[in-house]
Amino acid sequence: MRAALISDHAFLADGHSAVLVDRTGSVNWWCPQRFDAPSVFGRLLDPDAGHWSIGPAQDARREWSYLTDTLVLRTVHTTAQGAVAVVDALALELGARGHDIGLRSPRLLTRIVYGLSGAVPMRLHYRPRFEYGRVVANLREEEGALIAGAGTVRLALRASIPLSCGEGEAYADFTIRGGRAEHFTLGYAPAYDTDPPIVYAAQDVVDNAVAGWRSWLDLHDYQGLYREQVRRSALVVQGMTYRPSGAVVAAATTSVPEQLGGDRNYDYRFVWARDFSFTLEALWRAACSDEVNRQFAWLGRAMGHVDGDPVPIMYGVAGERDLTEHRLDHLAGYADSQPVMVGNDAWRQRQTDVPGEALGAAWLMRAHLDDPLSPEIQQLLRTMADRTVTDWRHPDAGMWEARDMQRHHLSSKVQCWTALDRAVRFGARLAGPADLARWAAARDEVRDTVLVRGWNDALGAYAGTLDGADLDASVLLMPLVGFLPARAPRMRSTIDVIERRLSHDGLLRRWEGDPAGFVICSFWLVCCLILAGEHDRARRLFEGLAGRANDLGLFAEQIDPVTGEQVGNFPQAFSHIGLINAAGRLSDLAAGIPGVGAPPHDPLPRKC
Structure with a gap:
């Protein structure tokens, strides 16, 4: 059976x-x-x-x-x-x-x-x-x-x-x-x-x-909109936390396929640095600073002194770096979908967006970092900013971890901008005038490159790669990290084109040909619609997405927009984090919080 x-x-x-x-x-x-x-x-x-x-x-x-x-x-x-x-x-x-x-x-x-x-x-x-x-x-x-x-x-x-x-x-x-x-x-x-x-x-x-x-x-009594769904998702994220270290695994399973019968079957029982800033935003929304501090302490221990090439992008729950992948050929696989994999060779990849997530997370919780910064944290953040000055020019595997070849992914460049922007914002807490000037110059060069080489006139949108012609839902991160306002004409056009061509019944695929809707991308679209002023449509989209959880309130990684069947590893922390953050932005909107149209760079600290 x-x-x-x-x-x-x-x-x-x-x-x-x-x-x-x-x-x-x-x-x-x-x-x-x-x-x-x-x-x-x-x-x-x-x-x-x-x-x-x-x-x-x-x-x-x-x-x-x-x-x-x-x-x-x-x-x-x-x-x-x-x-x-x-x-x-x-x-x-x-x-x-x-x-x-x-x-x-x-x-x-x-x-x-x-x-x-x-x-x-x-x-x-x-x-x-x-x-x-x-x-x-x-x-x-x-x-x-x-x-x-x-x-x-x-x-x-x-x-x-x-x-x-x-x-x-x-x-x-x-x-x-x-x-x-x-x-x-x-x-x-x-x-x-x-x-x-x-x-x-x-x-x-x-x-x-x-x-x-x-x-x-009881220590994390979220009082915003969609309280039941947010509290359930917060419990799921806490349940996926390896408590001795504080690390949140991406999912509880391995090798549940993105498409039945397909071979994109990966082990997700590890911790991705990329997820970090999104996780911290969700913990600000649904938990408290104690949980945030635990998360950041884990990242600092896991990364240690950042050297070598490339910057490590993922870890085992106790901070292990070598996650070498191998097949379990004796197993038939979920619904006969092989291979079954243990370990994940994405740990070897270059993903130049990682410093953006780390520095973005540090900026998000800056009020709870030591002042002055501890030598260890200062060294980590300075090194990541310095690496970004050169690494932003390199192609990488991108946030979807392509295994065929490296490309100049637009979302990776945007997160390089995020890393440098947040490093500059830290100011004298992080570095002296010379370093701040060097980071600011590189930040502005990244921004100009994205704005010029990322835009595709034929698409009427920012493409997924520099000088590219294909859409990618990860471009929706641009307004979410503050790179461009969602109401800026080209950004607004990009949101519209991505929704029109990649969305089906409220579920957003990552790219054209992606077999199913990627849950967190769908919640990113909700956030972008909020920032663009499409508030009623954002609410309807959110409620439709939240209703696609199973009857226990659980999400996998993806959902087939035709059959409604959930696919991919389960439960998926990223999906639940997306729900929390989207609900939080809708709550800010309903509460009339000033600056609701901006990313949450200035969260109110919440103590347990």
């Missing part, structure tokens, strides 16, 4: 890892050590790569939702025999609250089956497969737990019902009656750890996870 569609999954998190569980009650993805570790359940990518299902033995009608303001899932299965609820949660450390949740994850997945009415026959199938499905575990009973061990992994399953064991798997058929409950916990520990997997009572896990997530959200 294959896994469900990606949009038919819920997302659970514990500050170290993520679980995807589908509507039927099958856990199809879990890498318990950390987000980018090998899976113990991988049916998402192959029917034989492991799963853990609990659900009715007969046909059922299903409704699911998160418990309010949490990442704790409740699925109600209604059958001819009665109704049952299954509650799923990844454990947080007992008693951890607020910003402390997820720092010390117990690596414990809990499932509780509650009888609501009647007597419902249930079936459990537990089939762990380690190392992305390569390894069949040995099962043995030990001190009231079913231990699955092989290689570097040890899992301990505790159940309130008897389990029958087969070769590397366990089963149970049981009946749940109204008013009764059955409890299941699955703990992880490294095979050679002297401590066994942590054991918490199942109900304690659920109660503590509910209290923990709510305590975090």
Whole structure:
């Protein structure tokens, strides 16, 4: 049996890892050590790569939702025999609250089956497969737990019902009656750890996870428009944060394709420096300065002293740089879409926009940086500005990470301008008059180049590359970073042309021929329409986009504009960040905040 569609999954998190569980009650993805570790359940990518299902033995009608303001899932299965609820949660450390949740994850997945009415026959199938499905575990009973061990992994399953064991798997058929409950916990520990997997009572896990997530959200009480959607997206971004380092992964999965049957199947369980300024803006909107400080501290540690060529563009969750890519040819792939990849060779690419994201992020949170700047931060920002003076002239892979050849991508040049512009704005906090003058001269040269060589008369728009003739949705960043006003005639024309030629039913493709709408690009269009004064249309577009999330409020990377099916890795942090930032701009507009037509260079600091 294959896994469900990606949009038919819920997302659970514990500050170290993520679980995807589908509507039927099958856990199809879990890498318990950390987000980018090998899976113990991988049916998402192959029917034989492991799963853990609990659900009715007969046909059922299903409704699911998160418990309010949490990442704790409740699925109600209604059958001819009665109704049952299954509650799923990844454990947080007992008693951890607020910003402390997820720092010390117990690596414990809990499932509780509650009888609501009647007597419902249930079936459990537990089939762990380690190392992305390569390894069949040995099962043995030990001190009231079913231990699955092989290689570097040890899992301990505790159940309130008897389990029958087969070769590397366990089963149970049981009946749940109204008013009764059955409890299941699955703990992880490294095979050679002297401590066994942590054991918490199942109900304690659920109660503590509910209290923990709510305590975090209580510290970040967003009061703007679309409050429910923003708070859900904020929880998702927090759930995709590797709490020991503060890094936000791009997605919880690998190799969910951009197009079914296609080969653009990449591992997104890493951290892109490009996402940084957008993430920080979202955290300003929906979180607080504590979260922002954690993010910037991570970037400084990960980048360290910027030397060599090119500037590193992405990292592992603990700051690793070598993310060498390899194929898992033993896996069939999501919906038979191969290859399945682990690692991501984009880490080797030149992407000249990265200093723009880093310096843009520093400027965004300048009120919370030391004054004077710490030597480490000053050195990092100065080096990135200095590198941009020369690097802006180079072609690169661009923000869509083309693997065929390097080009002079317009959005990369614009972000080079951003890097130099923000460096100049820092003024004496960052450098002396000579350096500031040199950066300003380079900034102005970049701007002139973009304005002259980026414009294409035949298109009536700024093209995706210098002297190019193709459209690219990343050009919409120009007004969002303050390069050009959205109402400037050529920018306004560009927005119109991109919307007309790349948009379908409110979903914006990255380029002509892109198989699906890219969610964050669609939210960029919302922001551009706001800045251009098209306020009513921006609201309608936002509401249409927000309505395309699955029924738990989750977005993948892309959405097919014809079928409405979500595609790409899931959930996608960039998509949720785009929703938060667009909702924030609409909220500013509704509140009449002065300067709503400008990018948020001067956010109000928010303390928890």
